[in-house]
Amino acid sequence: MPKIEIKNVYKIFGNSPTEVLPMVKSGANKEEVLEKTGHTVGLDNVSLSIEEGETFVCMGLSGSGKSTLIRHLNRLIDPTDGDIIVDGTNIMELDEQQLIDFRKHELSMVFQRFGLFPHKTVIENIGYGLEIQGKEAEERRKLAMIQIESVGLQGFEDQYPSQLSGGMQQRVGLARALATNPEILLMDEAFSALDPLIRSDMQNQLIELQAKLKKTIVFITHDLDESLRLGDHIGILNGGRLVQAGTPEEIIMSPADDYVEAFVKDVNRAKVLRAKTVMIKANEFNSNEIKLADVFKVDEGSYIEQFLPKVLADRCTVMVVDKKGDTKGYITEKELAISLSKDGYNLK
Amino acid sequence: MHNISNLFLKIASSFIFVLLIISTYYLLIPKNIFFLFLKFIFIIPTITLLVNLLNLIPKYLLYQLSKIFAAVVMVALIVVSYLSSKRKPDNVSELYTDFTWLINWPKWLDTPFMHWINKGWRSFIADYGVIFDAIGYGLLRGYTELKTVIVQAPWPVVIIGVIAITYFTSGRKLGTTVFVGFCTFFIGFLNPRFWDKAIETTTMVVIGIAICIVIGIPIGIAMARSEKVRNAILPILDTMQVIPAFCYLIPGIILFGLGAIPAIISIFIYACPPLIRLTDLGIRLVDKEVIEAARSFGASKKQMLLGVQLPLALPNIMQGINQCTMMALAMVVIASMIGTRGLGDEVLLGLQQLNVGAALEAGLAIVLLAIVLDRMTQAYGEKIQERTQPTKKKK
Numbered sequence: 001m002p003k004i005e006i007k008n009v010y011k012i013f014g015n016s017p018t019e020v021l022p023m024v025k026s027g028a029n030k031e032e033v034l035e036k037t038g039h040t041v042g043l044d045n046v047s048l049s050i051e052e053g054e055t056f057v058c059m060g061l062s063g064s065g066k067s068t069l070i071r072h073l074n075r076l077i078d079p080t081d082g083d084i085i086v087d088g089t090n091i092m093e094l095d096e097q098q099l100i101d102f103r104k105h106e107l108s109m110v111f112q113r114f115g116l117f118p119h120k121t122v123i124e125n126i127g128y129g130l131e132i133q134g135k136e137a138e139e140r141r142k143l144a145m146i147q148i149e150s151v152g153l154q155g156f157e158d159q160y161p162s163q164l165s166g167g168m169q170q171r172v173g174l175a176r177a178l179a180t181n182p183e184i185l186l187m188d189e190a191f192s193a194l195d196p197l198i199r200s201d202m203q204n205q206l207i208e209l210q211a212k213l214k215k216t217i218v219f220i221t222h223d224l225d226e227s228l229r230l231g232d233h234i235g236i237l238n239g240g241r242l243v244q245a246g247t248p249e250e251i252i253m254s255p256a257d258d259y260v261e262a263f264v265k266d267v268n269r270a271k272v273l274r275a276k277t278v279m280i281k282a283n284e285f286n287s288n289e290i291k292l293a294d295v296f297k298v299d300e301g302s303y304i305e306q307f308l309p310k311v312l313a314d315r316c317t318v319m320v321v322d323k324k325g326d327t328k329g330y331i332t333e334k335e336l337a338i339s340l341s342k343d344g345y346n347l348k
Numbered sequence: 349m350h351n352i353s354n355l356f357l358k359i360a361s362s363f364i365f366v367l368l369i370i371s372t373y374y375l376l377i378p379k380n381i382f383f384l385f386l387k388f389i390f391i392i393p394t395i396t397l398l399v400n401l402l403n404l405i406p407k408y409l410l411y412q413l414s415k416i417f418a419a420v421v422m423v424a425l426i427v428v429s430y431l432s433s434k435r436k437p438d439n440v441s442e443l444y445t446d447f448t449w450l451i452n453w454p455k456w457l458d459t460p461f462m463h464w465i466n467k468g469w470r471s472f473i474a475d476y477g478v479i480f481d482a483i484g485y486g487l488l489r490g491y492t493e494l495k496t497v498i499v500q501a502p503w504p505v506v507i508i509g510v511i512a513i514t515y516f517t518s519g520r521k522l523g524t525t526v527f528v529g530f531c532t533f534f535i536g537f538l539n540p541r542f543w544d545k546a547i548e549t550t551t552m553v554v555i556g557i558a559i560c561i562v563i564g565i566p567i568g569i570a571m572a573r574s575e576k577v578r579n580a581i582l583p584i585l586d587t588m589q590v591i592p593a594f595c596y597l598i599p600g601i602i603l604f605g606l607g608a609i610p611a612i613i614s615i616f617i618y619a620c621p622p623l624i625r626l627t628d629l630g631i632r633l634v635d636k637e638v639i640e641a642a643r644s645f646g647a648s649k650k651q652m653l654l655g656v657q658l659p660l661a662l663p664n665i666m667q668g669i670n671q672c673t674m675m676a677l678a679m680v681v682i683a684s685m686i687g688t689r690g691l692g693d694e695v696l697l698g699l700q701q702l703n704v705g706a707a708l709e710a711g712l713a714i715v716l717l718a719i720v721l722d723r724m725t726q727a728y729g730e731k732i733q734e735r736t737q738p739t740k741k742k743k
Binding site: 071074076100101102103104105107108109111112113114115116117118119128129131132133180186 | 635637638640644645646647648651
């Protein structure tokens with residue numbers, strides 16, 4: 001069973017969204033609706049499911065509805081129509097008190113501009129979720145200290161957020177979200193406000209933490225490299241519609257439409273594509289063509305960039321093997337050429 | 349209140365509505381305090397039901413109906429003003445034979461608002477004056493007690509008290525403390541008579557501000573929370589700020605008698621709006637993402653208000669209290685015209701005797717008092733601001 005399931009969610013902003021809903025349901029697009037009724041379509045029939053323990057990255061340009069979507073998961077925004085099911089409960093049916101309990105325990109959120117409380121110290125900020133849960137001050141401090149250590153902010157616990165740099169502030173935001181030990185982590189463009197070096201640093205930290213904690217993460221970003229790096233699963237939104245959802249390889253190799261294609265055009269393919277996606281299967285490959293002495297073994301999960309220099313230097317053929325050492329397939333210079341060129345897959 | 353969708357509920361609510369209208373109408377007749385409260389209890393659901401029923405009418409129709417209604421009221425007003433005027437022409441037919449009334453504003457085209465208000469006012473005093481007597485008595489008691497305590501205290505003790513309060517509220521800033529102490533000393537130093545009068549004025553201002561805070565801040569919070577409340581209250585605040593002080597000083601005398609109490613009430617009317625506005629603004633200006641963060645962690649409305657919104661709006665609210673203080677002092681001088689004692693009284697005395705020196709001396713004392721009160725509230729606001737939004741990095 002998926003951890004989070006979004007079923008046919010519509011969100012329309014304006015004075016009387018329910019009156020506009022039939023028009024949107026009948027297929028009118030965002031511009032038409034805006035022109036005819038003055039209402040803005042935030043989400044248009046979005047359905048997706050997110051499995052437990054995976055990182056789902058939701059991507060799109062500004063105004064595509066991604067921030068609206070993530071706010072539906074904890075009902076900071078209520079949908080106009082549709083169901084949102086988290087852990088088997090339809091959260092649209094929760095009353096106010098149940099919703100508050102749901103937010104307290106099930107999920108927490110990290111914000112683009114951090115959303116820290118300027119009047120609380122770092123440790124009070126991190127302990128906020130626990131404070132809301134009604135935990136005693138001593139326990140709060142103890143749990144918050146653990147989080148401070150896990151994000152590497154020891155010694156800053158009694159500073160105020162404005163005394164920290166942007167990267168440190170976002171670490172506080174992350175620690176605050178983790179302190180309540182939620183199963184789901186919502187990250188709304190969490191690293192977009194950081195400079196590139198700190199951003200990649202934070203991405204590494206998140207990957208490390210995720211390897212340990214195995215949370216279900218919903219991550220919003222407009223940066224494709226970031227989404228390919230973090231995501232097990234990527235959904236691309238355009239004008240409130242989900243245009244494609246799939247693994248990073250699927251998105252790169254078979255973009256669903258022009259919009260996605262424009263998105264993936266400039267991506268560094270060597271960084272994203274894995275050996276197993278570009279190889280020719282062992283049974284389809286004529287192994288007589290190569291001399292075995294020139295063969296170089298790589299793991300099926302490794303990225304092209306890891307073995308590309310070796311191939312270029314030694315002019316060798318790559319043999320793709322799985323964990324047990326069985327041969328799965330081969331990659332020659334031709335496959336590399338096809339997979340690395342922007343329109344290579346049309347040649348095929 | 350959300351729209352009633354069920355047909356049965358619609359009919360039931362209209363039925364209750366009619367009953368309420370009838371009962372409130374009958375409750376208009378017996379006039380005493382008990383029935384006034386009952387009336388208030390009935391009026392609120394009556395209004396909500398009325399709004400609900402109006403919502404049932406389609407919007408465009410409601411718009412047309414409201415135009416017709418306004419036109420009818422306008423015509424009725426003109427007819428009433430014509431009929432009740434004493435200087436109308438002998439015969440209506442003169443109006444369309446002799447057109448001189450088109451040149452100068454005709455005497456009969458005059459709504460009898462003044463008479464209505466006076467009539468209403470008189471019966472209001474007769475029926476409900478007791479309530480104001482009670483309020484006035486309570487305030488007077490508080491005012492007298494507080495004033496007597498400070499007046500009877502030896503003056504060095506008062507100065508030391510002021511210095512001590514400033515020292516702690518300003519976060520142990522020596523400069524501000526010394527300055528405030530010096531100003532306090534100088535009030536008495538200008539003229540020994542001023543010392544007791546300054547205490548009277550201060551007591552009035554302090555009680556006025558206390559009422560402003562107790563009433564103003566909750567109203568500000570309610571305004572920040574709901575668009576509807578804000579739209580309803582803003583015109584009232586505008587009226588309170590714009591209406592000349594004498595318009596409520598005089599009814600104040602009638603309701604509360606001469607002296608400190610009408611002054612305190614006028615302080616409230618004059619000085620409360622900026623506090624309400626700044627509270628409302630302060631809460632609405634709190635960063636939206638911070639509010640979202642609190643909500644995403646499951647904060648209830650109360651936790652949000654007390655834990656996030658109010659602390660972050662506090663610098664603005666303190667600024668509001670500071671403004672409130674300054675305006676209260678200005679009002680105290682005007683209130684001396686209705687026999688309120690205090691420093692304003694000295695200014696008035698100087699003016700009446702054409703004694704420029706005395707008037708200026710008293711004016712200076714008011715300025716000093718203003719500085720003292722301003723520095724005390726300002727310093728406290730700054731201290732809070734430093735604690736909540738530290739800008740400088742600690743070394």
